[in-house]
Amino acid sequence: MTGPFATSMKDIYLPVMNDKHEQRPCPICAATERAVLLAQRFEPLAGVSLMDGYDVVACAGCGFVFADRIPPKAAFDRYYASASKYEFSHRGGQQQSAEVERLAGLAGWIAGNVPAASRLVDAGCATGELLVQLRQRGFLHLNGLDPSPACVEYARRHHSLRMIQGVLGLKPADEAPFEALVLSAVLEHIPDLGSFIESLCHWLTPRGLLVIEVPDAGRFAQGVNAPYQEFSVEHVNFFSSASLANLLGSSGFAPVATRQLICPIGPGVTGAGLTMLFRRGAEPAAPVRETISETGVRAYLSACRSWVEREQRLVQELVEHQEPILIWGTGTICQRLLATTPLSQANIRAFVDSNPHYQGKQLVGRPILAPAELQSRPEAILISSWMYQKEIEEQIRNVLGLRNRVIKLHDV
Numbered sequence: 001m002t003g004p005f006a007t008s009m010k011d012i013y014l015p016v017m018n019d020k021h022e023q024r025p026c027p028i029c030a031a032t033e034r035a036v037l038l039a040q041r042f043e044p045l046a047g048v049s050l051m052d053g054y055d056v057v058a059c060a061g062c063g064f065v066f067a068d069r070i071p072p073k074a075a076f077d078r079y080y081a082s083a084s085k086y087e088f089s090h091r092g093g094q095q096q097s098a099e100v101e102r103l104a105g106l107a108g109w110i111a112g113n114v115p116a117a118s119r120l121v122d123a124g125c126a127t128g129e130l131l132v133q134l135r136q137r138g139f140l141h142l143n144g145l146d147p148s149p150a151c152v153e154y155a156r157r158h159h160s161l162r163m164i165q166g167v168l169g170l171k172p173a174d175e176a177p178f179e180a181l182v183l184s185a186v187l188e189h190i191p192d193l194g195s196f197i198e199s200l201c202h203w204l205t206p207r208g209l210l211v212i213e214v215p216d217a218g219r220f221a222q223g224v225n226a227p228y229q230e231f232s233v234e235h236v237n238f239f240s241s242a243s244l245a246n247l248l249g250s251s252g253f254a255p256v257a258t259r260q261l262i263c264p265i266g267p268g269v270t271g272a273g274l275t276m277l278f279r280r281g282a283e284p285a286a287p288v289r290e291t292i293s294e295t296g297v298r299a300y301l302s303a304c305r306s307w308v309e310r311e312q313r314l315v316q317e318l319v320e321h322q323e324p325i326l327i328w329g330t331g332t333i334c335q336r337l338l339a340t341t342p343l344s345q346a347n348i349r350a351f352v353d354s355n356p357h358y359q360g361k362q363l364v365g366r367p368i369l370a371p372a373e374l375q376s377r378p379e380a381i382l383i384s385s386w387m388y389q390k391e392i393e394e395q396i397r398n399v400l401g402l403r404n405r406v407i408k409l410h411d412v
Contacts, residue, residue, distance in 0.1 A: 027193035031061030043338035067236035107133035128155030216274035220300035242290035254282035266387035329384035
């Protein structure tokens with residue numbers, strides 16, 4: 001191949017170490033020897049981005065797969081408190097229907113495994129949708145914990161939920177320990193797993209139940225999503241059932257129940273999910289060597305390399321034709337393509353994003369606009385999303401009433 005794509009996507013993703021941040025010891029066994037599986041890179045969004053990339057590595061000791069050379073914990077704390085995308089403000093606080101459906105399934109599973117009389121806290125609860133679902137299933141003693149002031153306020157005002165603004169650190173002295181704690185779509189975001197798991201003991205009773213839901217790294221390849229999307233801007237831990245049992249077992253949590261499923265996360269988009277229930281109070285167990293994580297991730301990387309043909313073709317056409325375009329969506333897909341392909345050489349006039357935290361900022365020197373600013377703009381619009389592609393197209397056509405040409409990355 002000649003021209004802008006003389007370098008293939010397979011070559012772009014060579015395992016080149018990122019030296020910007022210090023090496024991260026394995027969060028489970030503290031080993032420092034690892035195999036680099038992927039160099040994931042992102043184009044930073046000025047004034048917002050958490051990082052410009054990381055190396056996906058497999059621990060040579062226990063087999064855990066995680067993001068190496070990431071920013072310190074303080075950077076994560078600032079990001080989630082001030083630039084949260086989990087407020088869903090562009091939908092008036094409402095979550096996407098596929099996410100509501102996922103949380104309803106999780107609530108049903110919890111109701112079948114956790115006594116409804118339990119005093120329960122959902123840590124990282126966003127706007128409280130899971131707690132609403134649990135309340136509908138008979139749970140009465142419900143509490144939410146989230147670092148975002150907007151999420152806390154929304155959950156209080158719209159759902160009448162008892163909320164605590166903050167993160168899982170030292171429990172407030174006036175807060176009694178909980179009998180059940182839920183971590184849904186949380187643990188994959190945590191840079192300091194050791195201290196985080198230790199803090200759980202402050203929040204749980206001695207025999208408390210812990211519900212954890214994470215993407216299932218052992219089965220990433222079975223989902224259908226944008227290439228490399230499991231290695232997103234925010235995800236830094238990639239758990240299989242074996243690695244999750246290793247992590248919790250070392251702190252005296254014994255597995256009680258497990259659920260694995262492939263669930264819809266958007267039109268034509270699915271993800272592999274893993275839910276495990278643990279009980280506190282077991283004897284701590286040393287991590288054992290497991291291969292499920294690395295085998296699953298290597299299979300996923302192989303699948304990703306076979307999924308990028310449409311991306312390659314579209315980017316090549318945009319660069320060659322120099323048609324003026326707007327790019328709607330500035331998340332993982334967009335930042336990855338800008339960092340690893342010649343997309344920045346296309347005739348990009350501006351970016352568009354519904355998240356108000358991003359509006360007014362810049363990406364590769366171009367402004368990020370609010371959707372309302374597109375009125376009377378003639379450029380074609382490239383939708384840089386798989387999960388929200390249909391929702392964005394409906395917003396373009398039915399809400400904004402635009403007739404601009406729409407270019408899609410995902411052909412559903």
